[in-house]
Amino acid sequence: MSVKEEEMISERMEDGPPPEASEEPNEVKAKPEEGENFKELYEESLHEVQEGEVVHGRVIHIGPEFVTVDIGFKSEGQVPLREFLNKDGVPTGSVGDFIDVFVERKESEIGMVTLSKEKADKFRFWEEISRAWNEDQVIEGKIVSRIKGGLTVDIGVPAFLPGSQIDIHPLRNLEKLIGSTFKFKIIKLNRRRGNVVLSRRILLEKERELLRQRTLQALKEGQIVEGVVKNITDYGAFIDLGGIDGLMHITDICWGRINHPAEVLNLGSKIKVKVLQFDREHQRVALGLKQTLPDPWENAAQKFPVGTRVKGKVTSITDYGAFVQLQEGVEGLVHVSEMSWTKRVRHPSKILSAGDEVEVMVLDVDRGPKRISLGLKQTTPNPWDTIAERYPVGTKIQGRIKNITDFGIFIGIDEGIDGLVHISDISWVQHLKHPSEIFKKGQEVQAIVLNIDKENQRFSLGIKQIQKNPWDEVHHRFRVGQLVKGKVTNVTKFGAFVEIEPGIEGLVHISELSHQRVEKATEVVRAGDEIQTVVINVDPKKHKIGLSIKDVDRYQAHARKEASAAYDDDTSDFGRMLKEGLERRAREANHPQEQ
Numbered sequence: 001m002s003v004k005e006e007e008m009i010s011e012r013m014e015d016g017p018p019p020e021a022s023e024e025p026n027e028v029k030a031k032p033e034e035g036e037n038f039k040e041l042y043e044e045s046l047h048e049v050q051e052g053e054v055v056h057g058r059v060i061h062i063g064p065e066f067v068t069v070d071i072g073f074k075s076e077g078q079v080p081l082r083e084f085l086n087k088d089g090v091p092t093g094s095v096g097d098f099i100d101v102f103v104e105r106k107e108s109e110i111g112m113v114t115l116s117k118e119k120a121d122k123f124r125f126w127e128e129i130s131r132a133w134n135e136d137q138v139i140e141g142k143i144v145s146r147i148k149g150g151l152t153v154d155i156g157v158p159a160f161l162p163g164s165q166i167d168i169h170p171l172r173n174l175e176k177l178i179g180s181t182f183k184f185k186i187i188k189l190n191r192r193r194g195n196v197v198l199s200r201r202i203l204l205e206k207e208r209e210l211l212r213q214r215t216l217q218a219l220k221e222g223q224i225v226e227g228v229v230k231n232i233t234d235y236g237a238f239i240d241l242g243g244i245d246g247l248m249h250i251t252d253i254c255w256g257r258i259n260h261p262a263e264v265l266n267l268g269s270k271i272k273v274k275v276l277q278f279d280r281e282h283q284r285v286a287l288g289l290k291q292t293l294p295d296p297w298e299n300a301a302q303k304f305p306v307g308t309r310v311k312g313k314v315t316s317i318t319d320y321g322a323f324v325q326l327q328e329g330v331e332g333l334v335h336v337s338e339m340s341w342t343k344r345v346r347h348p349s350k351i352l353s354a355g356d357e358v359e360v361m362v363l364d365v366d367r368g369p370k371r372i373s374l375g376l377k378q379t380t381p382n383p384w385d386t387i388a389e390r391y392p393v394g395t396k397i398q399g400r401i402k403n404i405t406d407f408g409i410f411i412g413i414d415e416g417i418d419g420l421v422h423i424s425d426i427s428w429v430q431h432l433k434h435p436s437e438i439f440k441k442g443q444e445v446q447a448i449v450l451n452i453d454k455e456n457q458r459f460s461l462g463i464k465q466i467q468k469n470p471w472d473e474v475h476h477r478f479r480v481g482q483l484v485k486g487k488v489t490n491v492t493k494f495g496a497f498v499e500i501e502p503g504i505e506g507l508v509h510i511s512e513l514s515h516q517r518v519e520k521a522t523e524v525v526r527a528g529d530e531i532q533t534v535v536i537n538v539d540p541k542k543h544k545i546g547l548s549i550k551d552v553d554r555y556q557a558h559a560r561k562e563a564s565a566a567y568d569d570d571t572s573d574f575g576r577m578l579k580e581g582l583e584r585r586a587r588e589a590n591h592p593q594e595q
Helices: 003-015 025-029 035-044 117-134 201-218 296-303 470-477 552-568 573-590
Strands: 054-062 066-070 077-080 098-105 113-116 138-147 150-154 158-162 181-190 195-199 224-232 236-240 245-249 270-279 284-288 309-317 321-327 330-335 357-366 371-375 396-404 408-414 417-422 444-453 458-462 483-491 495-501 504-509 530-539 544-548
Touching: 054 117, 077 098, 098 117, 113 117, 117 138, 117 181, 138 158, 158 181, 181 201, 195 201, 245 270, 296 330, 330 357, 396 417, 408 444, 417 444, 470 504, 483 504, 483 552, 495 530, 495 544, 504 530, 530 552
Parallel strands: 077 113, 158 195, 245 284, 330 371, 417 458, 504 544
Antiparallel strands: 054 066, 054 098, 066 077, 098 113, 138 150, 138 181, 150 158, 181 195, 224 236, 224 270, 236 245, 270 284, 309 321, 309 357, 321 330, 357 371, 396 408, 396 444, 408 417, 444 458, 483 495, 483 530, 495 504, 530 544
16 A cells, blocks of 8 residues: 555544444445345445545456446446455455445546455554544454564554563563464554554553452451462562462471472462461461471371481481481481491581482481481491490500591591590600601501590590500609719700600709709700709609709718718628728729739
């Protein structure tokens, strides 16, 4: 259709339809059964037709290219046959049918009026659209394609449906609507330009409002209602109950533990839910899905008594343990401390993974807070029950060093059981700052079982106990007043340590360094010095020997005095032995050849 013809149709539409076009369609298409009716109808059409108007006519001939229509003018008009073809290319209509036609030209070169059935139909569509627009009526159309900003709808003529007017909520996939038929409201009409803008959202909002009012009137707490999953979030789901949305929190979706509502719900699915709370004033509804089913915790204590072994599936892992599903809606916790008898489990993921099928023992059932404590290690024998029998106190064992710490070394004893040798039980005489001074990880060592604490799962070992304690007889070897020589091993603020025997040290207190006042021990002795001291105290239990430097001269003089007195006393055994010894030393000195 040319621009001029479109303008002519638009002008005719703005001026209003001709009298013939305003008749009802049933009257237009009705076939007169008697000649008088046709005569009246024909005489009514004998007026001066104008180009650009729609008139009634009767089909009088159907040719190979044109259909001849009598419109009551001085000559008949012609309509191209193609305008009568259906989708399959088959002509519709027959001779004698009454139709509406659009007058394009009053006379052609052959004296015929040029007519158009398509343009008359389009005019009729515009009249219906205009009436729907003016009377705020609902029209029906079919979505045919997607264009920028929305969709194209066929309502007899192309119309535009903006994306914001398609639905109440934004739609992601508009292509799925193509080919669907819906009802619309006209929100904008420009007949001259042929523009029609539609809205489906207006109708949906009106329907939703009516539905909402009905829902609010019928809704009450404790009621089981049907709804549609409208939106899913991390914390729950919104359910459309019919004009009003209710929130179902993730904790009210199922009795069991879930990480996200999408594990159970699907968008658009219909579900039955229970109204848990209803605030009519603020129109807020709290819903629950699990409340429509029996609470599995009601008989959990009877079904899972303490001490029974059950099988379940690991649903989640946390820092403090693993949750195991025993049945739908019932989960128990295996605390990290209940996973192994012997291993120090730093994280549950070292033992279990989500999805694992495991056997556990029920340790406790608390129906109130709905908690079940489970144990994994209890399904296997406890090695600590028999280890005391296999390794009595005093048993010598040999094992490999598995770990070295500041306070001692751990030696592997049995599967998963380590024994600790405390740093104080490594040596009788050596003062170690760290066990790594003499041991390495992986080294084979021998030790003695000192103690086994089954309750606290502690296995104590000692290495120094393999040898005899040299301090047990130290009081026999070192007596008070005895002069001893030694090497200074360490100098401190309070004195100096002197090694007087391999592994045996004595302390020269700073007050025993000199008769004079000493501010610093280094003023008298230094590490590495060879010195002579006097034993002034011996305490084998505390492993302490007290030494003195300042009393060396006094003890030497006293010893000489005692020796002289004993020499003069011939009656004493000591005097005789002393004399004999001195005389023998004198002879050896004067006559070395006699040796």
